[in-house]
Amino acid sequence: MTPPESQHRALLQAIVDTARAIFGAAAASVFLHDEERGDLVFEAVSGAGSDELVGRRFPAGTGIAGSVLATGQPLVVEQVEQDPRFAREAAEATGYVPRAIMAVPLVAGGRPLGVLSVLDRRDRSRSALEEIELLGLFAEQAAIALDLLAAVRLAGEEVASPATRLVAAVDDLEGARRRSAERLLESLAELLGSES
Numbered sequence: 557m558t559p560p561e562s563q564h565r566a567l568l569q570a571i572v573d574t575a576r577a578i579f580g581a582a583a584a585s586v587f588l589h590d591e592e593r594g595d596l597v598f599e600a601v602s603g604a605g606s607d608e609l610v611g612r613r614f615p616a617g618t619g620i621a622g623s624v625l626a627t628g629q630p631l632v633v634e635q636v637e638q639d640p641r642f643a644r645e646a647a648e649a650t651g652y653v654p655r656a657i658m659a660v661p662l663v664a665g666g667r668p669l670g671v672l673s674v675l676d677r678r679d680r681s682r683s684a685l686e687e688i689e690l691l692g693l694f695a696e697q698a699a700i701a702l703d704l705l706a707a708v709r710l711a712g713e714e715v716a717s718p719a720t721r722l723v724a725a726v727d728d729l730e731g732a733r734r735r736s737a738e739r740l741l742e743s744l745a746e747l748l749g750s751e752s
Contacts, residue, residue, distance in 0.1 A: 567701040568600035571672070574740045575694045576602040579677035579687070583652065585609070586662070586698055587621050588670040596621055596670065604652040604675070612650065619643035620657050621671040628668055630660040630688045658687060660695040664703040672698055690733055697740070 568586050576584035583603035587596040595613040616622055623641045624631055634656045636642040647653045652675070659673035672695045677687070729737055 564701060564704075565600065568698060569602070570740065570743060571694050571698050571701070572600045572602040574736070574743075575672065575674055575691065578690065578736050579658075579674050581674045581678065582654070582676035584672070584674045586670060586672050587625075588662075588702070589616055589625055589668060596625065599670070609650055614643075614646050614649075618646050621659055621673055624659045624661050624671045624673075625668055628661050628663065630658075630692060632656075632658045632684050632688055658691055660688065660691050662695050662699045662702065664699040669699060669702050693729070693733075693737060 572584040572586055575581070581603065583601065585598055585602070586600040588599045589595075590597050590613070593613070594616050596616050596618070598609040598612045601609045614622075616625060620631060620633055620636065620639065620641050620643075622643075633639045633642070636647075636654055636657055637644075642657075644653065654675040656676055657673055658677065659671050662669040662672055672691065674691060
């Protein structure tokens with residue numbers, strides 16, 4: 557694995573680990589859209605299924621994640637069994653069937669790259685709107701990471717620290733959300749600084 561790819565994976569892993577911790581979720585994941593094959597691919601997973609899922613594929617139109625990718629709209633589904641978009645067979649194939657899903661699209665340059673999702677969150681102290689906004693912040697960070705990796709692959713240059721590009725998004729946050737985002741930025745800066 558080349559250094560930019562390892563940085564990319566480490567950054568995405570930090571995002572799903574932090575998202576899972578903030579929401580007290582059973583799992584969090586990043587799916588990327590493989591346009592050539594028409595699949596969504598598990599790129600980073602934290603929690604339930606993390607050992608087996610990275611690299612696993614399913615058709616891009618499948619399930620709630622596929623719906624979020626297709627529409628570009630975030631979703632909060634509290635009872636997945638009652639939602640017609642839920643693909644139970646695909647969930648069973650992963651070894652974990654969630655009860656609730658919150659998912660947001662990953663978008664860079666107006667192009668859908670994938671989906672960030674949180675499964676079975678236990679922390680319900682915020683409103684659904686606050687939760688989806690917070691998850692959206694992580695999606696923006698993941699999209700920036702993916703955009704930077706694409707630029708590195710094209711230019712063959714070293715990855716610049718994405719933390720400086722994320723500061724503007726953190727400035728508008730308050731309280732615990734801001735502190736959590738600042739901790740994530742600090743850990744990302746340390747992680748990427750140690751790789752260079």
